[in-house]
Amino acid sequence: MKMNGARIMVEMLKREGVKAVFGYPGGTVIDLYDVLLETDDISHTLVRHEQGAAHAADGYARTTGKVGVCIATSGPGATNLVTGLTNAYMDSVPLVAITGQVPTRLIGKDSFQEADTTGITMPITKHNFLVTHVEELTTVVRQAFHIASTGRPGPVLIDLPKDVQGAETEFVYPEKVDIHSYKPTYRGHARQTILAARAIRDAQRPLFYLGGGVISSGATAELFEVAEKCNIPVTYTLMGKGSFPETHPLALGWLGMHGTYSANKAVMECDLLIAVGARFDDRVTGNTATFARKARIIHIDIDPAEIGKNVKADYPIVGDAKKVIHEINKKLEPSKKDEWLATIKKWKNEYSPPRRNGEILLPSRVVEEVYRLTRGKAVVVTDVGQHQMWAAQIYKVDHPRSWASSGGLGTMGYGLPAAVGAQTGNPSSTVVLFSGDGSILMKVQELVTAVNYRLPIKIFVLNNCYLGMVRQWQECFYDGRYSCTHLENPDLAGVARAFGAEALTVEKAEELEGAVKKAMSVKDRPTLVDCRVASDENVLPFVPPGKSLDEMILG
Amino acid sequence: MQHVISVLVENRPRVLARVASLFARRGYNIESLAVGPTHNPSVSRITLAVRGDEDILEQITKQLYKLIDVIKVGDFTEINFVDRELALIKVSAPAANRSEIIQITEVFRARVVDVGERNLMIEVTGPPAKIDALQQLLKKYGILELTRTGRIALARGAQAL
Ligand SMILES: Cc1ncc(C[n+]2csc(CCOP(=O)(O)OP(=O)(O)O)c2C)c(N)n1
Ligand SMILES: [Mg+2]
Numbered sequence: 001m002k003m004n005g006a007r008i009m010v011e012m013l014k015r016e017g018v019k020a021v022f023g024y025p026g027g028t029v030i031d032l033y034d035v036l037l038e039t040d041d042i043s044h045t046l047v048r049h050e051q052g053a054a055h056a057a058d059g060y061a062r063t064t065g066k067v068g069v070c071i072a073t074s075g076p077g078a079t080n081l082v083t084g085l086t087n088a089y090m091d092s093v094p095l096v097a098i099t100g101q102v103p104t105r106l107i108g109k110d111s112f113q114e115a116d117t118t119g120i121t122m123p124i125t126k127h128n129f130l131v132t133h134v135e136e137l138t139t140v141v142r143q144a145f146h147i148a149s150t151g152r153p154g155p156v157l158i159d160l161p162k163d164v165q166g167a168e169t170e171f172v173y174p175e176k177v178d179i180h181s182y183k184p185t186y187r188g189h190a191r192q193t194i195l196a197a198r199a200i201r202d203a204q205r206p207l208f209y210l211g212g213g214v215i216s217s218g219a220t221a222e223l224f225e226v227a228e229k230c231n232i233p234v235t236y237t238l239m240g241k242g243s244f245p246e247t248h249p250l251a252l253g254w255l256g257m258h259g260t261y262s263a264n265k266a267v268m269e270c271d272l273l274i275a276v277g278a279r280f281d282d283r284v285t286g287n288t289a290t291f292a293r294k295a296r297i298i299h300i301d302i303d304p305a306e307i308g309k310n311v312k313a314d315y316p317i318v319g320d321a322k323k324v325i326h327e328i329n330k331k332l333e334p335s336k337k338d339e340w341l342a343t344i345k346k347w348k349n350e351y352s353p354p355r356r357n358g359e360i361l362l363p364s365r366v367v368e369e370v371y372r373l374t375r376g377k378a379v380v381v382t383d384v385g386q387h388q389m390w391a392a393q394i395y396k397v398d399h400p401r402s403w404a405s406s407g408g409l410g411t412m413g414y415g416l417p418a419a420v421g422a423q424t425g426n427p428s429s430t431v432v433l434f435s436g437d438g439s440i441l442m443k444v445q446e447l448v449t450a451v452n453y454r455l456p457i458k459i460f461v462l463n464n465c466y467l468g469m470v471r472q473w474q475e476c477f478y479d480g481r482y483s484c485t486h487l488e489n490p491d492l493a494g495v496a497r498a499f500g501a502e503a504l505t506v507e508k509a510e511e512l513e514g515a516v517k518k519a520m521s522v523k524d525r526p527t528l529v530d531c532r533v534a535s536d537e538n539v540l541p542f543v544p545p546g547k548s549l550d551e552m553i554l555g
Numbered sequence: 556m557q558h559v560i561s562v563l564v565e566n567r568p569r570v571l572a573r574v575a576s577l578f579a580r581r582g583y584n585i586e587s588l589a590v591g592p593t594h595n596p597s598v599s600r601i602t603l604a605v606r607g608d609e610d611i612l613e614q615i616t617k618q619l620y621k622l623i624d625v626i627k628v629g630d631f632t633e634i635n636f637v638d639r640e641l642a643l644i645k646v647s648a649p650a651a652n653r654s655e656i657i658q659i660t661e662v663f664r665a666r667v668v669d670v671g672e673r674n675l676m677i678e679v680t681g682p683p684a685k686i687d688a689l690q691q692l693l694k695k696y697g698i699l700e701l702t703r704t705g706r707i708a709l710a711r712g713a714q715a716l
Contacts, residue, residue, distance in 0.1 A: 122573060123580050127623040130568070147623060181565060181626040305617035308610065 005134045006031035006165040009098065010039055012141035015173060018069050020424050022047055022056040026073020027113060028100025031165035045424060045453060048445040050077050052417035054084020055443070058093050059418030062404040063379050064425040065218075067094045067149050074100045075113030078159075079120065083411060085155045086124040090408025091239060092212060094153035096144050097125075103163040104132055117159045126154030134167040139174050146177045151184030152303040153216050184302060188319035188327060196274075196298045196315045197331035203272035203296075205340045206232045209255065212239030212407070213277015213301060215400045219322035220244065223276065226329050231337040233344050235263040237278055238392055241403040246396035247376070252344065256284035257543045258389045262347035264541070264549040267292050269343070274298045277321045280310035281408070282545075290548040300324050353393075353540040354555040361509050363387060363462040363533040367394040369512045370432060370460060373520065378432040378458075379422050381405070383415030383439030385469040387462035389539040391434040413442030416459070420446055423455040430458065430520065437463040437489050444495065450526040451500035458519040459501075459528040461492055464535045472538045476553070496528035505530045557586065558612055559638055559708050561716045562601040562619055563627040566592065570624045574601055577622065583607065583615055587640075587683075587705030598626065602707045604683075629716030631708050636716075638708035641680045643668070644690065647697035648675040656696055663689045674699055 003011065009032060013021070022045045025033045036044050047053045050072040057068030068088075072081050078099040088095045102111040118130045127147050129140045140158060148156040200206055208227060214220060214236075220243055227234050227250050234244045235255045244251055253260035255267055267273065273295040278284070285291040288311055299306075299313035300321055307316040317324055356362065367390050370378075380395050382388040382405040397403045404422055406414040419433040440461050450457050467485040474482050493503035502522045506515045506529055519527040541552035564570045571590055578585050587604040605615060612630060619628045631638065648656050648671075656675060660667055665679035679689050683706055690701065710716050 118569065119572070122569070122576050179623065182623050303621070305614065305621055307617075309614060 001171050002168050003171045004031070004166055004168045005137055005160065006035045008134070008137050008169070008171055009141065009160065009165070010035045010042070011171060012138055013069065014039075014041060016067070016141070016145045018042055018067070020045065020060060021069040021071055022053040022060070022421065023071030024050050024053055024073070024077060026077045026100060028074040028102060028162045029071060031162065032071065032098070032100070032160075043424075045420065045449065047417065047420070047449050049443065050080035051084050051413070052420070052443055052446045052449065054081045054088065054095065054097065055414050055417035056421035056424070057095050058084060058088045059381060059404050059421030060425040061093050061095060061421075062418075063401050063422040065401060066425070067096055067145055068421065069096050069098070071098045072100070073113070074102055074117070075115045078115055078117040082120065082124065085121055085157065087406055087409045087411045087414060088155040089124045089126065091406065092153050092216060093155065094148040095155035096148050097155060097157040099157060099159050101130070101159045101161040104161045105163070107161065117157065121157050124155070125157050128157040128159065130159045131164050132161070134164050134169045137164070138172060142174050142177045143179055146179070147182065151182075152213070185304070185318050186302070186320040186323055188300070188317040188324035192315060192317045193324065193327045194331065196317060197328045199272055199296060199298060199315055200230065200232075200274065200328065200332060201335070204337070205270045206230070206272040206274060206337070207266050207270035207295075208232055208234040208244070209267070209273055209275045209278055210234060210236040210240040210243040211276065211278025212237065214240055214243035214321050217277060217302070217321035219276070219325050220400050222322055222325040222329060226325060226332065229329070229334045230332055231335065231341060232274070233266060233341065235259070235266060237281070237284055237407070238405055239407045240278065241392060242397040242400040245398040247398055252348070254392060255549070257286070257545070258393065258539050258541065260393070261351040261541055261552065261554070262344060264543065264552055265347045266344055268294070268548070268550045270295045272296050272298065274300075275313075276300045276325065277302070279306045282310075285311065285549075286543045287546055287548045351554060356534075359508070360534045361507065361532060363390050363464065363531070363537055364394055365509055366460055366462055366512060366531045366533065367391055367434065369516055371395045373513070373516045374430055374432060378402070378430040379404070379426055381415055381419040381422055381431065381433045383433070383435040384410045384412045385436040385439055385467065386464070386472065386537070386539050387434050387436045387468070390462070412439040415439055416443045416446045416450075419457045419459070420449050420453075420455060423450070423457050424453070433457055433459045435459060435461050436468065437461055437465060437487055437492065438467045440492065447496060447499040447501055447526060447528070454524045455526060456523050457526040459526060461528065461530050462533050463489065463492060463530050464533050464537070465489060466535055468537075469539070475538065476542070476544070492528060492530040501525055502527040503530070505532065507532045556608070556632070557604055557606050559631040559636070559706055560603050560605065560615070561629045561631065561708065562603065562625060563593070564599050564601060565624040565626065566597050566599045567624055570599070571601065573622050573624060574619070577618055581614070581618060583611065587703070589705035589707045602705070604706050627716070631710065631716065634714060634716070635711040636708050637711060638682055638706050639680055640683045640686055640704055640706050641678070642686045642690070642701065642703040644677045644679065644693060644698060645674055645700040646677065646693045647673060647699055649673055652696050656693070659689070659692055665689060
């Protein structure tokens with residue numbers, strides 16, 4: 001059948017199993033939107049800023065495991081996607097972004113709303129395509145989804161000129177997708193796997209260090225089995241939250257700059273560190289020279305370039321975490337680590353972050369109360385700042401894909417649109433967003449998106465009247481010179497109501513329970529709870545940048 | 556140490572930009588770059604001379620492989636190879652120096668390809684060290700203009716990169 005490019009694009013999205021897309025129209029994507037109008041099996045969410053479309057697709061992808069799709073027009077629409085694409089690239093989230101482009105004959109002429117989208121997004125996408133002939137389109141879309149979702153996942157962009165959307169060709173679905181220069185390695189090297197299993201068997205003080213790769217690979221069950229069978233304690237990164245049940249006795253919480261005391265201690269004392277789908281980010285390692293200095297390191301990752309990039313591995317294994325752990329598991333016998341686990345238990349009991357008494361509403365209290373009243377079962381999304389750290393420390397996540405937070409890029413404003421995506425993909429789950437008074441205003445317009453689509457997101461703003469994370473650095477490293485971090489905020493509940501959301505303000509700890517319950521009871525629109533928390537709380541423990549993980553500031 | 560690496564890529568628009576952007580972004584230094592077609596019209600070869608230790612070379616190789624359009628990356632330094640570079644050198648050559656310059660040219664098996672009233676243009680091919688040496692010798696006569704293609708290389712014998 002003959003179809004035009006716009007129709008082919010939508011037909012291909014359907015064939016890729018796409019159910020939801022997020023976007024914002026404009027001159028060069030009108031043809032595409034015209035087809036979407038009569039497409040029932042794909043829901044389109046109209047956001048209010050293209051950055052929101054990218055973050056929403058990202059939140060959708062992280063919490064469903066499917067590829068997230070976003071659409072923007074050429075020029076400013078495409079450039080507005082840039083932060084969202086970078087965010088997804090840093091956290092290896094599978095996205096397909098479709099951008100309109102000026103007609104091919106106008107490309108390179110500085111035409112109206114022309115931007116070099118493929119040039120701009122080259123370093124922030126896994127790959128991108130500029131489609132100049134409608135005949136290539138089916139293959140390009142097929143390859144885009146394949147590249148986005150296989151190997152180490154990531155965002156892929158398709159730039160689609162307006163005339164290509166209008167041009168007609170015979171629709172032929174490419175049954176096979178084969179890119180001969182792209183063949184990710186899934187099976188681990190057999191000999192390396194044997195050596196790694198032997199190292200695990202011989203270790204006295206092994207420790208798992210799990211990253212987001214465990215979740216993308218779907219390796220949680222395999223890891224759970226090994227950890228329990230061999231009594232190996234587990235720490236994880238911000239991206240790895242949910243890769244192992246956090247309420248399990250073997251879980252130590254996350255590691256790094258604001259990681260737990262016991263996790264950081266364990267890293268420094270372990271004799272074998274088993275890194276799976278993690279990339280030794282500087283926020284995790286602190287000083288790499290001392291990081292895990294007593295340990296031999298097994299590093300399992302699907303991206304060969306991660307191995308040896310920041311820290312040298314003694315047992316590098318390139319492969320898919322699920323397959324590699326499955327192979328290693330076959331070579332392991334059950335074992336006990338009583339002494340090591342006793343030491344870890346001691347560390348767990350030895351320290352918890354100091355806590356003020358008194359009237360004042362502490363940010364940690366808010367997270368605790370939400371955790372208690374959602375019984376730890378919510379899909380949790382965060383923004384970026386202190387509140388993100390408290391959410392990560394306190395809200396224990398037991399299942400993969402129940403946590404979405406901007407890790408690598410640390411993008412303030414990620415939270416609200418990502419929550420829109422998460423709720424769209426998980427309509428029957430309770431979606432909770434922890435945000436800050438700074439972050440929420442970066443993408444506050446997406447409140448109306450949540451209202452329009454009746455998304456019952458529960459938003460808790462830990463409102464400390466500060467860019468708290470920066471304030472903390474100013475306090476600790478700049479003699480308390482608080483330059484430009486105090487915020488004169490509008491009444492956030494009033495703002496939320498104006499958008500059509502439910503809203504509450506909480507000033508005292510005793511009002512919390514009622515407010516959380518109220519938020520939980522609202523089913524047809526978002527609820528924003530403005531929690532007026534203490535301004536001067538610091539996130540602890542705190543490993544100053546570049547220091548060793550055992551140089552934590554504890555209180 | 557300097558490494559000469561060969562990168563076989565799909566012959567597609569922007570592929571050179573992808574490779575160059577990768578080097579810029581990751582802070583790797585390119586000392587020379589040459590690009591051109593191969594016997595297969597859908598494949599181009601980019602030959603890069605880069606400086607770095609083993610770890611950097613390993614990262615460069617792995618990062619290059621992450622580019623979807625990159626087919627094969629090889630480091631010539633580890634094998635037996637032939638490398639060549641072409642240079643055109645325009646040198647000031649008044650009558651007094653002319654025969655001396657032509658003599659030097661002959662010793663290097665280089666060729667005079669253009670003769671001007673007060674200058675000569677010399678074409679020389681060879682390993683980069685040979686070109687460096689000629690360049691050094693001609694310096695005192697006054698080099699007016701110079702262009703070099705950058706290194707290209709192929710493995711010796713049946714081996715292929
Ligand atoms: C887009 C963006 N701009 C600036 C920053 C730098 N930054 C990191 S945390 C932070 C403060 C966040 O403030 P808020 O959302 O109120 O959270 P809090 O730390 O107070 O909990 C800032 C400005 C950032 N991460 N992202
Ligand atoms: Mg704040």
